[in-house]
Amino acid sequence: MNRPKLTLLTDLYELTMMQGYYVHGQTETVIFDVFFRSNPCNNGYSVCAGLDQIIDYIKNLHFTYEDVDYLRSLGLFSDDFLHYLSGFHFSGDIYAIPEGTVVFPREPLLKVIAPIMEAQLVETAILNILNHQSLIATKTSRIVFAANGDGIMEFGLRRAQGPDAGLYGARAAMIGGCVGTSNVLAGQLFDVPVMGTHAHSWIMSFPDEYTAFKTYADMYPDNCTLLVDTYDTLKSGVPNAIRVFHKMKEEGKPLKRYGIRLDSGDLAYLSKKARQMLDEAGFSDATICASNDLDEYLLHDLKMQGAAIDSWGVGTNLITSKDCPSFGGVYKLAAIQDAEGVFLPKIKISENSEKITNPGNKTIFRIYDKASQKVKADLIAFADEVFDPSEDLLLFDPVETWKKTLLPGGTYTIRELLVPVFRHGECVYTSPTVKEIADYCKQEKDTLWDETKRLFYPHRVYVDLSPRLYEVRKTLLDQIHSSR
Amino acid sequence: MNRPKLTLLTDLYELTMMQGYYVHGQTETVIFDVFFRSNPCNNGYSVCAGLDQIIDYIKNLHFTYEDVDYLRSLGLFSDDFLHYLSGFHFSGDIYAIPEGTVVFPREPLLKVIAPIMEAQLVETAILNILNHQSLIATKTSRIVFAANGDGIMEFGLRRAQGPDAGLYGARAAMIGGCVGTSNVLAGQLFDVPVMGTHAHSWIMSFPDEYTAFKTYADMYPDNCTLLVDTYDTLKSGVPNAIRVFHKMKEEGKPLKRYGIRLDSGDLAYLSKKARQMLDEAGFSDATICASNDLDEYLLHDLKMQGAAIDSWGVGTNLITSKDCPSFGGVYKLAAIQDAEGVFLPKIKISENSEKITNPGNKTIFRIYDKASQKVKADLIAFADEVFDPSEDLLLFDPVETWKKTLLPGGTYTIRELLVPVFRHGECVYTSPTVKEIADYCKQEKDTLWDETKRLFYPHRVYVDLSPRLYEVRKTLLDQIHSSR
Missing domain, CATH: 3.20.20.70 (Aldolase class I)
Structure with a gap:
């Protein structure tokens, strides 16, 4: 079979939006998060996979003459914009959770920080690759x-x-x-x-x-x-x-x-x-x-x-992950950089509180019980937040806020999950071999209790928000409601 | 993403079997049929698709030095066999039902007639491509x-x-x-x-x-x-x-x-x-x-x-065809040519009568009601059988043999569905454009009654066997049972 390159493996609307940003001079840097809302097959966790192919895709992003000619033939795009595309390359930053890591709903598996046109283009292929491989890695784990x-x-x-x-x-x-x-x-x-x-x-x-x-x-x-x-x-x-x-x-x-x-x-x-x-x-x-x-x-x-x-x-x-053949990863705008270089958090609201996004430039901390080395919870926080494991840590559920847990200082350890993959368009990450990823994934699953790995009605691992993130989110929601 | 060629997109056992045939001098020509046993989503029909990509795959079958080196590294294959692979190309015949045709369970969608080693190798990729595209074309039709x-x-x-x-x-x-x-x-x-x-x-x-x-x-x-x-x-x-x-x-x-x-x-x-x-x-x-x-x-x-x-x-x-994400196409041996060039029919038996295969070198005739031009039934027959639509035609169900229908001569028309795609390894078929296939598929669906297109409990279109095929099948089954 003729095996095409993947630059045009994208939804048309990414390109029509890009031209919109281009024409209106929207060149600001933005942050998009990839996250998912529920584990496939009602599993207690998911396994993320596909990063190596995403890296390859980003590295090879390039519109050939044939691509530009094809886009011109659609009668939608200006010569100026097509000229811009012919010189396109990805110049932004990408952070991601390493492949084989166990992950939970609502946490960013991958974060793109790039000029809005670039960040918009890569949405579809990133989701396609990550959704597919994470689905199969999770199903296989079951x-x-x-x-x-x-x-x-x-x-x-x-x-x-x-x-x-x-x-x-x-x-x-x-x-x-x-x-x-x-x-x-x-x-x-x-x-x-x-x-x-x-x-x-x-x-x-x-x-x-x-x-x-x-x-x-x-x-x-x-x-x-x-x-x-x-x-x-x-x-x-x-x-x-x-x-x-x-x-x-x-x-x-x-x-x-x-x-x-x-x-x-x-x-x-x-x-x-x-x-x-x-x-x-x-x-x-x-x-x-x-x-x-x-x-x-x-x-x-x-x-x-x-x-x-x-x-x-x-x-x-x-x-095919037959009883659940898709993984629901989505790609949502989390922040836009202002003229002073400050990321202004953005939120998408919804009548369904599970669908409200987490705003801002975030990272994820995994909290382990020090004695057992099992996962206690994940904590979504702003990327510049620092937690000292010798101090007490209060965890609370962002939806059911009455659910709180106090971890005494000294009883837990912390590890940041997102690692840099691209910086200024250059890949700064070397993927492990598949064998190494598989070994790591096995260790990762050892950090979960069997109760979380059970096939039916597994015990849920909590993903909490830092108090600062929770407050920013609440303030944004209040602003939107009061402006109506 | 690095887009690999597809010659090694096959199951290992195809290659270990090929080496077995090679070492034992099994060079006879065989016939394999692709067919499926039930329509996805309990639909009343399926739409076959993927032939153009299968053609491309067959045309490009070629083991590179890297492929041969990789296979050598497995420690399973002799130098002789690897040498044979390095000169491999497909030299057989392929017949197929054109893309966009409505098809029914048990009828051969594609037929490979080739030396056993070649016919064995192509099984996996043919099934992969045909199963995927037929699934999505069928789901979309619903x-x-x-x-x-x-x-x-x-x-x-x-x-x-x-x-x-x-x-x-x-x-x-x-x-x-x-x-x-x-x-x-x-x-x-x-x-x-x-x-x-x-x-x-x-x-x-x-x-x-x-x-x-x-x-x-x-x-x-x-x-x-x-x-x-x-x-x-x-x-x-x-x-x-x-x-x-x-x-x-x-x-x-x-x-x-x-x-x-x-x-x-x-x-x-x-x-x-x-x-x-x-x-x-x-x-x-x-x-x-x-x-x-x-x-x-x-x-x-x-x-x-x-x-x-x-x-x-x-x-x-x-x-993803979410509620039914796979199409169950299988690839089964139907006949082996003897030294005189005669195809000896082969049958695979099973405790489940639906899983018993239809032996021999077959084709499919579609029978239309002359007045309405709607599909009456399909008839699986030997490739050399001829039917004259001016004569009466007795149809009967191969499983529920008491179900019989007599079509009076002159009231029906006949069309053969399988067309030649490869002859002696050369492609003799030109795929229509996707637009043309889509137009044809729409006409095809017009040959079905709405009762067959209904989403729930559709009316079944019968796929019958010619009397000669039925007799050969029965004789083979009797032989196997009496030899036990």
């Missing part, structure tokens, strides 16, 4: 949690929403905790383990199942998982697999890692029967892998019922 | 049906599952009947209308809403839709929009196409109130556009309640 230590393999490419959804979905799945992916391109680009054995067509291309299995085992003795459900799992597939395992031993070519894959039928029943057959034949080290429309709910139930499954191939439900 | 003639605009890029999901999702949405998309890159690549006006940030960047509206109207007098919900839709947004419409008239610059956009609140209530205010102010030609988490169900209900909305911007629910 599935990995349900598997309780068993390996999860990402097998969804054929059902992903296009090539990128397969490719970057696999990347996000690895960040979220998969042990490998079937996607070879993801393996090549992100240096992650690729996995897989054979399909039903392999079996069907041989005169019989035994020959198909034996041929496969001869070729791949180091890692040989035989798909046993082409004809009849318990009457044909498993017995033929066992014959092959015996035969390889007899021939002095014992298999190294080996086992079977179940891909249909009742996985609890079949896995227990197959386990028994394998054990009785002396192959207690043979693994049982399962696939077939798995998700965290079915996986959780199968484990509850004692399914004898060692590893799980998860496809459609993971790669 | 939304367009619910809109009953109103224009639907695709606004989902920021919530799409990655850049390709936004780009090719917009393409599929245009095929499915959208009047335009916000996605500028889709506009550039597919020559489709791009649409959009401004966001809340435009309003917030001005001292007041009126000035923001007036500035926008001055800039875009030909197509000026003002977003009225930043502060208060009925108390501020609509009155300010009306002031601007008046002012433009006074200034001798009347707007050409103009109106308002509602993006929050109850769209039925607000649109009726806004319509009344606009009409009373003399702007009965001002349009009302709505957006905000729309799907076919809400749209249907809003129209039932008399919402005064002329056009609809649909985002997340369309671009």
Whole structure:
């Protein structure tokens, strides 16, 4: 496929607004925040991902002659503005929470500080990339949690929403905790383990199942998982697999890692029967892998019922996040710099108090309990605020303000989550490898109590506002109401 | 973003199987069918899409040195096989149903006839592309049906599952009947209308809403839709929009196409109130556009309640097909050529009779009622079967075989759906433009009764087997059962 560059991967209104700002000389620097309002799948947290691709997108932002010609053909844009676009590059600052971090609703995952035209253009692609990868990393985390230590393999490419959804979905799945992916391109680009054995067509291309299995085992003795459900799992597939395992031993070519894959039928029943057959034949080290429309709910139930499954191939439900296929990240104006260089906080009001934005130039502090090193709460504050963990800290919920918690000085630690990624248009951040991000994400999830990781009705982690931010927000709201 | 080529966009097992076929000298030509088992969203039909991107993928299949080096690094593949891959190109035939055609479960949408190694490799990418675009074209068709003639605009890029999901999702949405998309890159690549006006940030960047509206109207007098919900839709947004419409008239610059956009609140209530205010102010030609988490169900209900909305911007629910985010296309072996060049039919059995495949080298005939030109049924037959519409035709359901219909000769017409796309590795098909495909898709939907297009419990169109195909299938099933 012809793979286009992404500068024009934006909504038309970003460009019509840009021309508006351009014509009216609006060159002031503004701050936009990316945040989301609720965790996908009613999860207790989300995992942010996609920053490395956003960096790449920002670095490569450039309108070619063809792009400018196309925009001219729309009859909407002046020659002056098109000339401006032909020299466009991003000159602003970006701060972001590193990929693999656990994050919560309402906190800025990414902050753009740039001239308004530049900040406006990048909205759509930033949201597209961050929403997609954060969704899949979060969904994967749920599935990995349900598997309780068993390996999860990402097998969804054929059902992903296009090539990128397969490719970057696999990347996000690895960040979220998969042990490998079937996607070879993801393996090549992100240096992650690729996995897989054979399909039903392999079996069907041989005169019989035994020959198909034996041929496969001869070729791949180091890692040989035989798909046993082409004809009849318990009457044909498993017995033929066992014959092959015996035969390889007899021939002095014992298999190294080996086992079977179940891909249909009742996985609890079949896995227990197959386990028994394998054990009785002396192959207690043979693994049982399962696939077939798995998700965290079915996986959780199968484990509850004692399914004898060692590893799980998860496809459609993971790669599309089937029960919740979008992550609701939004991009909202938070402040505009005045002539003196001061950021004037801006607020968007709404009849729904959850939708009222947090104004100003902000950052996020994560508060940990000193003894357990578990997350206590997150604190959204102005970027210039300083907190001293030797002093008492009063947390309170910005919506339900009667909910207050006093943390005594010395009992907690603080870490700032947003890090600089671009400064004056130059990238100042080096992305870790996907493997490193995945390791970090695992540590991150260790900072949450299991109560927050539970699949159903998890315990909520609070995201609070600093007293100063709360006051500024309240004053702005009062001003708007009194001006009506 | 670095945009990789797609040759390695495949599951690892395709490559391990290919090496298996290679080592064992399996070079026979085989037939694989792509088909699906049920329509997404319980729809009465699906719309197939994605063929143009599949053609592009097949044409560009080529393992670079870097690809071969990467595969070597996995330690799974022999030098001989890697050498074979470095010279790989697709040499087979592909037949497909043209994009935009309405299709039904169990019929082959695409048929690959190629040496087994080549046919195996292309499985994953073909499914990925066809599944994604057919899903979005089908979902869009539902939304367009619910809109009953109103224009639907695709606004989902920021919530799409990655850049390709936004780009090719917009393409599929245009095929499915959208009047335009916000996605500028889709506009550039597919020559489709791009649409959009401004966001809340435009309003917030001005001292007041009126000035923001007036500035926008001055800039875009030909197509000026003002977003009225930043502060208060009925108390501020609509009155300010009306002031601007008046002012433009006074200034001798009347707007050409103009109106308002509602993006929050109850769209039925607000649109009726806004319509009344606009009409009373003399702007009965001002349009009302709505957006905000729309799907076919809400749209249907809003129209039932008399919402005064002329056009609809649909985002997340369309671009992800939120309630059903995957299309279940599968790729199954149907036949293997023997030494004499005869295709031996192959069948995959299953305990679930819906999952039993249709064997052999097949095609599809669409049967139309001659008088109404509406679809009567589809008929899956062997590729060499010929039907004479002057003769009687007996249709019967392959699962519920007691369901039979006799079509008297002369009362029906027949059209073959599969067309040649590749022959001996050469592309012999020229894709129509997206606009042409969209026009064709609209005609296609006109061949269905409204009963089949209904959103809930639609009337099913039957897909039947030719008597010869039914007999071969039955014989193969009997053989397998008697061999157990």
